[in-house]
Amino acid sequence: MKLKNVLIGAVSAIALAGAAQAAGQITVVSWGGAYSKSQVEAYHKPFIAKTGVQIISEDYNGGLAEVKAQVEAGNVTWDIVDVELSDAVRGCDEGLLEPIDKSILTAAPDGTPAEDDFIEGTLTECAVATIVWSTIYAYDKSKLPSGPTTMADFFDLAKFPGKRGLRKTPKANLEFALIADGVPASEVYDVLSTDEGVDRAFAKLDQIKSEVVWWEAGAQPPQLLADGEVVMTTAYNGRVFNAVAAENKPFEIVWDGQVWDLDLWVIPKGAPNKDLALDFLAFSTETEQLAAQASWISYGPARKSSAPLVGSYATKPDLDMGPQMPTAPENFKNALQNDFEFWADNQDELNERFNAWLAQ
């Protein structure tokens, strides 16, 4: 009896594996942590259920280096990758990514064609956006009850003494510095295009340099806050939300001066399972899937038709996700869109300057 069960189990397992083999598999690469979890729940699981395709989920830390290495070595193992906008544009320019035909995208439930349904600027030649995310700063409410409210407060050591966490890159930090120094969000990149503007941003960063703890991975800042290593830190808004919603941390987000950006799917040139990857891309960017993701993490969906479907947090029905989004009107007052063109042009020079500044 027992042996029979085992045999049946083994045979059916082999049969299942065979079926999966037939349906194929793809490697999906994303940023890990709470963000990847939201994608697994909203995209991967329904896609596997629908098609039987196996999904191998890998984590990385952003940047194009791995994609470039794979494409140039002619040994591409990634099928679809979640990247920032500036990397999507640069990778497309450099011929590292496959151009994506937008006709594969499904229309909105009300029949609006996909090209009109996606928020403007979220479809590029080689990439399709999934979410709007934002770099904000957050603090621990239990330690700073009358907490900071503006970007200037982040740079004010006299008012709020203690360590600060910042991402180890000039991107967003220079923008924050200028906003804190009184530059209106709409003029930040104009100022930053001049040498004096760059000097001004670095001078502002100088004020807190001695107190900065630098982070690199998105999962670090909530940890730094929880450990009491820093009193406030810049972070991706979804990570802070996750620490609050899933781990009940007393963190508070300051939305003033947020710098928002997109995450997009791209397909490396020569991806081994390109057709399946395109299927996955089209499926995951459907209205319903984008809205479902927003119930797992507080990143805004890139489709207009998804917004009304966004409900409450997946495991807490009374936690409404709407006000948690970077794009919610009250959060969006003094917001700045990351200018990918500016960064694609100037990142080499500004990185160089930033690294030299760090090492001084």
Next chain:
Amino acid sequence: MAETTTETTKNAPLLAADGTPLRRKLEQALFVSRMRALGLVAPLLAFILAVFIIPIVYFMIQGMHNPVYADRMPNSTPILQAWDGQSPVTEEMAEAMVKDLILTRDNREIGRVATRVNQEFSGARSMFTSSARKAERMEPPFLEALVDADKDWGKQEVWRAIKVAATSWTPAYYLAALDFQYAGDGSITRQDAERRIHVALFVRTMEISLIVTISCFVLGYPVAWLLAELPVRKANLLMILVLLPFWTSILVRTTAWIAMLQGQGVMNDLMVFTGLNQVILQISMLFNDYKDLTVSSLCGIDVNAALGSIPAAVEKFGASPPGTLTRCGAEILAAFEQGGESGARSHAEALAASAQRWGYGDERFSMIYNKLGTIIAMTHILLPFMILPLYSVMKTVPPSYLRAAKSMGATNWTAFWRVYFPQTIPGIGAGALLVFILAIGYYITPALVGGQDGQMISNFIDFHMRRSLNWSLAAALGGVLLIIVLFFYWLYDRIVGIDNMKLG
């Protein structure tokens, strides 16, 4: 037959039984055995050649050779290479450029070219991509058409930058790795002061490696001596204690140091609990000439005492004290400077409130995410590489030598210094060279705990590999690092002699 025999006996070479000269016979035999030996190491040799030597050579070449532009822009490359970089930009150059822009836009290579030129001149990327979009419709005169598309085309320095990119074999990357700038007219200038970074980083890498090597020696020598001298059973136990961390992943050990040393970590908690932090602060204040100012008064625990001490501090140092006082003290003084008495008071009160709430007034030390953290963690990780060669050499020093020295009247110190120590030098040399060369290329530990002043050159090689995608510069930095390591190897050979090195 008889003739040959007589010849042999006179002065001809000795012959083997089959009549061939013995020397050649010997050579044959040796050749066969040499070939056999070579056959045995051949797999290893091929392996090293394929995965070590060839990639290194390839990479060092990549630091000098970047054909991205020349391969894709066939019309403008020869004209730019012939241009002297000084005379005005000609219509011929502009025409070739427009042709190339159309060409690369059609075969979707424009991004790569633009990225390459952008390394030499920031902003060139969008200038190239946007001009390439318009290139199809451009009409002569092409120079004016280009300037219309983007006014940067009118600048001579832009063309010089393009000329640098168009030259495939270029010293630009190696020069950049040494903080020099290579311009299109062949001139070499030092990088602007605010952009100089690599030389300082190489120096810092040397400095950290040296400190780690010395710390390993100071900590490792007594342990190795104990290992060699203790009875076998105890020595074995000690050996396990040395080897156990050696077998643990570097990542785990580094992360453990974060938990030990961070602001709210074990070491700081222990120091606050025992009051040791106050003792250390007092001592450092003595050295820094702060002896009039007590810690508690400056940490804002007692607001009035903090304010009372301000006039004394201002009188002594002005409003900005030299060096690092306690953090809270420095903050109150800064607040005084900005907002006068009332500013200092409100800040001191804020500090006192936070001190009551979560013990902020307990001054904690930054021991991680800086150079100190890097040195501590690296010393711990590299310690076995010092202890093991030392131990193996000390094991071979006969104890009778020390006894002999003492029996002839040497003091303990003389016996150690004149008899024992010189015999352990080969072990010190091996351990020090091993630790130093490992430390110089260390990556993962400084990346995790280095913060901003504990980063080493390998972290920047990684940066250019993974982030800026400037692989040629990464290759040049790696090449310079390799030359430095070889130099130290040569120096070691000159001073100590490589034959004196003993690894076991």
